[in-house]
Amino acid sequence: MLQVSAIREDVEKVIQGLKKRNIKDVESLITSVLSIDDQRKLTQKNLDDDKAKVNANSKLIGESLKKGDVQGADKLKDSIGTLKTLISSAESNLLRFETELKELLYKIPNVPDEKVPSGFGADDNQVVFTTDLLPTLPEGALPHWDLIKKYDIIDFDLGTKIAGAGFPVYKGKGAKLQRAMINFFLQEAENAGYREIQPPIVVNEASGYGTGQLPDKEGQMYHATADNLYLIPTAEVPITNLYRDVILTDEDLPVKNAGYTPCFRREAGSWGAHVRGLNRLHQFDKVEVVQIHKPENSYAALEEMCNHVESLLRKLELPYRKLLLCSGDMGFTSAMTYDFEVYSAAQQRWLEVSSVSNFETFQANRLKLRHKSKEGKMQLLHTLNGSALALPRIVAAILENNQTAEGIVIPKALLPYLNFEMIN
C-alpha cells in the first residue's frame, strides 16, 4: 500500500510511474486520494478540537462538584451535550473518509522503479542474460512427466488418490532428490549469510493482510476455516510477518532470513494446456530468501539476491535466463522484479523458477515495519524477497536435460547431499 505522504512528496513521479502500469485515469485516481485525505485531515482537526473542549469541561465539572457547585456542573454538562452531537457526526465522517481512502489505496499498485521497462505483458520483459548454448536432446528424449513414470520416482496418481490432483507423491530416489535439493539450497543460503528460519506453514488473518495476500487473493489460499488459519502460499508470508509491527535500529540491519517450507496454492482457474506434470502444483517445496534494508541499500541488495540465485543455477548446471520484468508483467506489490527461468529441453520451454523483487516500502507500510535512527527519526524500511529456489520446475529441468541412455545424471553440486549419482 502506498503512503499518502509519499504520494504528496512527488505527485508527478507517482502518476508517471503508475501510468507505466497501464492504469487508466491515474490523474483522477490520485486527485481523489489527495482530496479525500484533505477532507480527512480537516475533519480530524475539528474533531480533535471538540474533544479537547469536552476534556477540559469534564475536568471543570470534577472541580465544581468537589466544591459542591452542582448548578455550575450541570451548566457545563449541557454545553458538553451539544459538543457530543458534533463529535459523533464528525466521527462517522472521519471513519467514512478513512475507509474510502483505504479502499482506494488498496487498489493502487506499487510505483515501478525508473529502470523498469514499460510494457504490457511477458513479451515486453527485458532479457538481461541468457545461457549461450541450449541443450539439444538425443532422439527419443522424453518430457519429465514420462521420465518420472519410467523411473517410478514421482507419482501423480497416488497423490490424487490420497489428496487430489496437483499433490504429487515423491518416491525413492525422487523423494531423496527433494531432500537433497532442500538441503543444498539451505546450505547455499547459509553460505551467503542468511539465517535459517523454520516458520509455521499456517498463518492467521493478520499475517495474510500484512504481506498482501488478503484481501485480494483470498481464493488462492487454502483456508482451514475451523481455526481460521491459512496454509501459506510461500514462506514469504510467515518470514516477512515476523517483522510486522516491528521497529528496527541500525544494529538490526540488514535482515537476511532464509527458510524452507512447503507451499500451498489453490491455483483456482489457472489450469490449462501448459501445466502438465511438475509445471504447476497445489503443493510444492521452496526455499525463500527475505531481506530487509534501509531504503538507500535496497537496490544493491536486490542485485546481491539475484547473484545468489544465479550462482545456484550455475552450480546445478542448468541453462537459464534472467529477465527484468516490464511494468505490465510485474506483481502488484513490487517496484522491481527479476525473474529467472530454466530451459526445459524436452518441452522446449522456459520455466520460471525464481522471482526476486524489491517491494520498497509497499509491504512495510502495511506491516508497519519501520526503522528508527539514532536521532529518533522513523521511516519505513524496504522489504525484498526471492525464491532460492522453487523445486518442481528445477526437478523437471534436471530430469529432462540430464537424461541419457543409462539414466538421469545428477548435477555434481547435489552429490554431497545424496547417496547415488544417477536415477536409473
Next chain:
RNA sequence: GGAGAGGUGGGUGAGUGGCUUAAACCAAUAGUUUGCUAAACUGUCGUACGGGUUAAACUGUACCGGGGGUUCGAAUCCCCCCCUCUCCGCCA
C-alpha cells in the same frame, strides 16, 4: 475438551470512576564527578494521526489485548471476542 488465573510502556510492576500529566524500579541513552573501571548524581527516554515551524520548539487527539457500551469524565464499571499461563483430560 473441562476448570481456574491473567493480559498496563523495551522489561518488572503499581494503579477499583476525577488525586494519573500511567507511579516506582530496571534497562537504554546523554551529561556531571573520577587516575581508569565501577558506583553515585542529573537530564532524556512510547506510537499513530493532526495543528504549527524553513527546520525545530511548542501543541491537540487517540492508544493500558481487540471491539462495543455506561458516564460530564473509564486503565478502572458492563457486554462480546481474541490471546497467554496453570491444573485436569487426551496425545506425536
